[in-house]
Amino acid sequence: MVKPPVEPFMIRSVAPIKLLPREERLRRLEEAWWNVFRLRSEDVFIDLLTDSGTGAMSVYQWAALMVGDEAYAGSRSWYRFEETVREVLGVDYVLPVHQGRAAERILYTTLMERRGAKVVPANTHFDTGRAVILNAGGEPIDLPTPEARDPHLRHPFKGNMDLDALESLIKERGPENIAFILFVVTNNTAGGQPVSIDNIKAAREIADKYGIPLVMDICRFAENAYLIKERDPRYASKSIPEIVKEMLKYGDHFIMSAKKDGLANIGGFIATRDQDLYEELAARVVLEEGFITYGGLAGRDLEAIAQGLREVIDEDYLKHRVEQVRYLGELLLERGVPVVEPIGGHAVYVDAAEALPHIPRDKFPADALAAHLYLESGVRAVGLGALAFAREREDGAIEYPPFEYLRLAIPRRTYTNTQLEYVAESLARLLEDPKKVKGLKIVWQPRVKGVRHFLAKLAPAD
Numbered sequence: 001m002v003k004p005p006v007e008p009f010m011i012r013s014v015a016p017i018k019l020l021p022r023e024e025r026l027r028r029l030e031e032a033w034w035n036v037f038r039l040r041s042e043d044v045f046i047d048l049l050t051d052s053g054t055g056a057m058s059v060y061q062w063a064a065l066m067v068g069d070e071a072y073a074g075s076r077s078w079y080r081f082e083e084t085v086r087e088v089l090g091v092d093y094v095l096p097v098h099q100g101r102a103a104e105r106i107l108y109t110t111l112m113e114r115r116g117a118k119v120v121p122a123n124t125h126f127d128t129g130r131a132v133i134l135n136a137g138g139e140p141i142d143l144p145t146p147e148a149r150d151p152h153l154r155h156p157f158k159g160n161m162d163l164d165a166l167e168s169l170i171k172e173r174g175p176e177n178i179a180f181i182l183f184v185v186t187n188n189t190a191g192g193q194p195v196s197i198d199n200i201k202a203a204r205e206i207a208d209k210y211g212i213p214l215v216m217d218i219c220r221f222a223e224n225a226y227l228i229k230e231r232d233p234r235y236a237s238k239s240i241p242e243i244v245k246e247m248l249k250y251g252d253h254f255i256m257s258a259k260k261d262g263l264a265n266i267g268g269f270i271a272t273r274d275q276d277l278y279e280e281l282a283a284r285v286v287l288e289e290g291f292i293t294y295g296g297l298a299g300r301d302l303e304a305i306a307q308g309l310r311e312v313i314d315e316d317y318l319k320h321r322v323e324q325v326r327y328l329g330e331l332l333l334e335r336g337v338p339v340v341e342p343i344g345g346h347a348v349y350v351d352a353a354e355a356l357p358h359i360p361r362d363k364f365p366a367d368a369l370a371a372h373l374y375l376e377s378g379v380r381a382v383g384l385g386a387l388a389f390a391r392e393r394e395d396g397a398i399e400y401p402p403f404e405y406l407r408l409a410i411p412r413r414t415y416t417n418t419q420l421e422y423v424a425e426s427l428a429r430l431l432e433d434p435k436k437v438k439g440l441k442i443v444w445q446p447r448v449k450g451v452r453h454f455l456a457k458l459a460p461a462d
């Protein structure tokens with residue numbers, strides 16, 4: 001029997017949730033076109049759609065909101081935010097934005113334009129970043145480490161990049177055509193798996209050799225640091241702030257969604273070590289987000305993020321965070337549900353292709369599992385597979401992503417261990433009779449590339 005971790009906090013404020021009867025859930029699912037993004041949250045019992053902006057704030061964050069300085073320019077809250085980012089991350093130039101994808105859009109497209117280059121290799125692109133690059137005419141390329149291909153291989157750093165493949169790509173396409181090299185830490189799409197410091201350091205050497213910038217998407221930098229401490233004995237006695245600085249010192253530019261390891265409900269930022277690039281990005285932030293001392297956020301949001309960035313590097317917090325996610329994963333493993341191993345930082349990934357061999361890729365097994373999990377239990381999770389990542393090649397053939405995962409993302413400091421037990425039992429029960437899950441077909445999809453899983457209207461494929 002796996003044991004649940006003890007929470008290093010107490011609950012002082014609660015929000016009631018309600019489980020609708022099954023026939024009601026079926027009605028709501030049909031109204032939502034079998035796409036869980038289209039459900040009302042009121043109709044969801046336990047919401048594991050995302051860990052983005054869905055966490056609980058601490059009493060200190062709520063208190064910080066009250067002292068938010070809402071001045072248009074130069075607010076006190078901005079200075080506190082800037083000082084915190086500099087201190088925690090060790091990066092000098094910071095620009096706030098309304099959320100992570102704005103940071104991605106502004107930084108990625110500026111780098112692509114500056115270098116006149118379109119190819120962007122990554123350990124594995126996340127959906128919003130991929131969509132930004134695609135819509136700017138770029139070419140996102142995934143180069144996950146070969147260990148990531150086997151969901152059951154217990155390798156400590158399956159978030160790593162395949163550096164041999166990176167160097168071959170640079171030689172093949174020419175360094176001048178590579179806009180930047182991207183590390184997503186932790187590697188969200190590939191199972192919330194951590195990236196090792198050795199891998200980032202070696203990529204830095206390649207970046208220097210060919211004169212290519214190295215960008216890091218640090219949405220889950222604290223979780224990555226904690227997993228390094230756990231899994232790499234050389235860092236076992238180092239503090240989390242030390243590991244964070246060591247990990248980030250190899251990057252040139254950074255994007256962050258404060259909705260993840262900022263422990264806030266909204267916000268994000270760009271950070272860079274390059275003053276010249278900073279000036280260019282600052283002008284774009286003014287044009288697209290807001291003045292550089294608020295970037296589309298309220299002063300109180302900047303306060304909540306600054307406080308969150310200090311809390312997120314607390315080791316007691318991180319230990320509970322990572323262990324709670326692992327608890328859900330181990331409950332599922334115990335019940336024979338195929339999950340990606342080892343369990344990553346923020347979510348448990350169920351291998352929907354393995355769990356549902358009767359559903360072909362073009363009937364979207366991961367998204368079908370998400371819809372049926374809601375139907376059978378009121379639990380909302382998200383599919384990360386063909387619906388999100390399949391691509392039509394120029395010759396018309398469909399290129400499928402290497403994975404078909406149902407992601408159960410755990411909001412921070414939000415659900416109890418008992419609620420996660422309910423999730424594990426519900427999913428295990430559903431998969432006792434996998435044929436109950438039927439494939440889906442697309443009824444409607446948007447024209448914009450890379451966002452169809454958010455908006456598609458689906459129906460049972462029969």
Ligand SMILES: *Cc1c(COP(=O)(O)O)cnc(C)c1O
Pocket residue numbers: 052099100101102126128129184188217219256257258259260267268
């Ligand atoms: C959430 C996320 C983003 C985008 O951030 P938003 O705040 O949702 O716009 C980018 N990269 C990764 C890895 C993320 O998890």
